[in-house]
Structure formats: C-alpha cells, structure tokens
Amino acid sequence: MKKSFASDNWSGVCPEIMDSLTQVNAGHVAAYGELEEPFTQAAEKKFKKYFGENSRVFFVYNGTAANVLAIGHLLKSYQAVVAAHSAHINEDECGAPEKFTGSKILEIETEDGKIKPEQIKPFLNSIGFQHHVQPKVISISQVTEKGTVYTPQEVRNLADFAHQNNMFLHLDGARISNAAVSLGLEFRNFTTNAGVDVLSFGGTKNGMMFGEAVIFLNPELAHDFEYTRKQGMQLHSKMRYIAIQFDRYLTDDLWKKNAEHANKMAKLLAKQLLSIEKLQITRPVDANGVFVIIPQEIISQIKRSYFFHVWDETTSEVRLMCSWDTTEADINGFVEEVKKALR
Ligand SMILES: Cc1ncc(COP(=O)(O)O)c(C=O)c1O
Structure with a gap:
C-alpha cells in the first residue's frame, strides 16, 4: 500500500x-x-x-x-x-x-x-x-x-x-x-x-x-x-x-531523529509542489505539515493513490502531513501523481 x-x-x-x-x-x-x-x-x-x-x-x-x-x-x-x-x-x-x-x-x-x-x-x-x-x-x-x-x-x-x-x-x-x-x-x-x-x-x-x-x-x-x-x-x-x-x-534523541526527518520531508514536499504552477502553498512550512491549494477537480484522482484530508472545502486547501517514515520516493510518487492529474 x-x-x-x-x-x-x-x-x-x-x-x-x-x-x-x-x-x-x-x-x-x-x-x-x-x-x-x-x-x-x-x-x-x-x-x-x-x-x-x-x-x-x-x-x-x-x-x-x-x-x-x-x-x-x-x-x-x-x-x-x-x-x-x-x-x-x-x-x-x-x-x-x-x-x-x-x-x-x-x-x-x-x-x-x-x-x-x-x-x-x-x-x-x-x-x-x-x-x-x-x-x-x-x-x-x-x-x-x-x-x-x-x-x-x-x-x-x-x-x-x-x-x-x-x-x-x-x-x-x-x-x-x-x-x-x-x-x-x-x-x-x-x-x-x-x-x-x-x-x-x-x-x-x-x-x-x-x-x-x-x-x-x-x-x-x-x-x-x-x-x-x-x-x-x-x-x-x-x-x-x-x-x-x-x-x-527520550533516549539517544530518537524523538529528534524522527521529527527532524518528518520536518525535512515536509520541506522537500513543499519545494517540489512549489514548482507546479497550478498549486499554491498557503502557510509557512514550520514543521511536518504542508498546506496547499490543489484544484478541486483533481483531488479525488490523487486521493485514490495517496490519501490526504481536505482542510477547507471552500478554498480547496488540503493538508499533507509527513511522518517519521515518509521517504523521498513517497514524495516523488505523490508529486508525479499530482502532475499526472493536472495534465
Ligand atoms: C493538535 C492535536 N492535539 C491532540 C491530538 C490527539 O489526539 P488523539 O486523541 O487522537 O491522540 C491530535 C491528533 O490528531 C492533534 O493533532
């Protein structure tokens, strides 16, 4: 999955x-x-x-x-x-x-x-x-x-x-x-x-x-x-x-290692999404969440492959959360899916 x-x-x-x-x-x-x-x-x-x-x-x-x-x-x-x-x-x-x-x-x-x-x-x-x-x-x-x-x-x-x-x-x-x-x-x-x-x-x-x-x-x-x-x-x-x-x-900075990774992945995700013209990052990416407006008509198609929550139905703003186990491949896959849906 x-x-x-x-x-x-x-x-x-x-x-x-x-x-x-x-x-x-x-x-x-x-x-x-x-x-x-x-x-x-x-x-x-x-x-x-x-x-x-x-x-x-x-x-x-x-x-x-x-x-x-x-x-x-x-x-x-x-x-x-x-x-x-x-x-x-x-x-x-x-x-x-x-x-x-x-x-x-x-x-x-x-x-x-x-x-x-x-x-x-x-x-x-x-x-x-x-x-x-x-x-x-x-x-x-x-x-x-x-x-x-x-x-x-x-x-x-x-x-x-x-x-x-x-x-x-x-x-x-x-x-x-x-x-x-x-x-x-x-x-x-x-x-x-x-x-x-x-x-x-x-x-x-x-x-x-x-x-x-x-x-x-x-x-x-x-x-x-x-x-x-x-x-x-x-x-x-x-x-x-x-x-x-x-x-x-709380031993050997495990909390830090996991959170650093999740935050880093969110930054990477935001960077990649920023390069897609039809999207708009709506909030500062301070931690491990990315808020972005994705055209409403492609949301359900992307969600079939990568589930996420729509945060504001009226503006089509969605929330994308990264985790301790999110990989660059996950991000590349998601971004590819967005690009495909926009074509
Ligand atoms: C800001 C915040 N506080 C608290 C919680 C704790 O929720 P739960 O009762 O699901 O552990 C969550 C979980 O989504 C959260 O996002």
Whole structure:
C-alpha cells in the first residue's frame, strides 16, 4: 500500500520503539506504575531531565485525554478555556472537553493558528460578572493545527498574560517534538522556561504506538491529579508499555531523529509542489505539515493513490502531513501523481 499524507498517525511504530516493547514484554511487574515499578520510574526520570526536576509526569492513553484531563484539572465548570478556533480541543475532540470538564471553550479566530494576548483581552471583561463564564485557562497547540510554531517569546507573552490575569497556560504538544526541531531548541526553552503551567506531550504522531504524558511544570497544580486521571478512566493498567516507549523515545534523541526527518520531508514536499504552477502553498512550512491549494477537480484522482484530508472545502486547501517514515520516493510518487492529474 502506498503511504498516505493524511496524518502523521497513519504511520506505524518505529523499529526502536517496537524493540523496546518486545524487551519489556517479559515477566510480571506491578500494574498501574505502582510500588515503584521500575519502567515507569525510569521514564518519569527522563522527562524530568528535559522539563526540570520540579515537573510532575502522568501517563495517559491518548492526546484527547491528555488535553481534557490537564485542562479539566484546572477548571471549575463555570470557568472557561480560551483557545484558537482551529484548536484540536475545539474542533477535533467531539466535544470531549465540554462534556468532561463541563466548561465552555472561548474561541479566537486566527489566520495562522496562533493566539496573541491582545485577542484574549476582550474576554477579561467577563471577569467578576456572574452572568458570564470566567476565563481561567489559555490553551495553545505547539505545533498549531495550521502547521505553525510559536516562538519561545510568543509563549512567554501568553504565559505572562495568563498569570497577570490569574489564569493558567496549557500547551497541547501532540507534535511538540516537531516544534522543538523546527525551533532548534530544547523542549524546556519554550515550555518550562517560557512559563507554561501544564502540557500534553505526544509521541504517537512521531513513532510511538500509543501513550501521551500530562506534564505539570507548575508542580502545585499536579496536586491530586492521580485521582483526576483514574476517574477520567486513563490510568493504564499495564503501565510499563507506555513507560518503556517514552523511555526509549527520550533516549539517544530518537524523538529528534524522527521529527527532524518528518520536518525535512515536509520541506522537500513543499519545494517540489512549489514548482507546479497550478498549486499554491498557503502557510509557512514550520514543521511536518504542508498546506496547499490543489484544484478541486483533481483531488479525488490523487486521493485514490495517496490519501490526504481536505482542510477547507471552500478554498480547496488540503493538508499533507509527513511522518517519521515518509521517504523521498513517497514524495516523488505523490508529486508525479499530482502532475499526472493536472495534465
Ligand atoms: C493538535 C492535536 N492535539 C491532540 C491530538 C490527539 O489526539 P488523539 O486523541 O487522537 O491522540 C491530535 C491528533 O490528531 C492533534 O493533532
């Protein structure tokens, strides 16, 4: 089967992670990461190396849960989360944040998926007014759903704004490794050191099988999160299988190797598509996604060979995601298919 450009979670598990799963698959160890189970402890230690000794790490199954539980832990149901309209929590989690937190999402329209403090200011008028929900969390995605990456200063501006207004900053890091590579920085430069309070750390889109981490950088906020996770049905019983994947992911820069490759492939794809006259790249290729307008009449033909998602039906903008396993041959094949369809 030809590879798709639909999403980076259409790819399989990278060999290093697969090996780690096989290695851990022996004997009995304590369930739920309890009783100082060694694999979970080792993975938590690795995270602390990247995010600081004060960080608190909790493993969950998937990214939606990481977001919902992290945000929900900080909110009462009359409080609200401010996010970009395009945010995964707003558009692609089927209302899970609203259902499980009971809180409203206050949306901001953006051109590039990034929100700025000035855009949040109008919501502050609601503070202290009992008829309105009370903004309490700002949530940003790094990489954004429009393929862009916040600079550390942009994150810092949002964190300062949040803290000055008695709010918290959450970062959805489903693609945090691609962001780090794009910026050429360590994770902590745009998280811990930029004032983020809590983040969702993803690995599934970059070579893992499953498992995400909720990381509190403000450790006081982690208080009682183990109960939130359990009641939220996200306490994995065979915890070692999430832990070992993260341990391996954070060893020998595997996260970096995979993300560098995916980002590089996206740049190459964009370069090749740019040379085709009838196409238009619509957004900066900061990480591993390419957004491009492809004439509507040829989309279904190309999709028969290489699946991808149409991002905006009205403009015929599509999103092409590269993965840790995308090859130059995949890109050449796709580009050839586009050219053929245009002939
Ligand atoms: C920005 C973003 N956040 C979170 C997720 C996590 O989703 P899932 O619940 O499918 O792991 C995704 C997956 O598409 C995503 O793109």
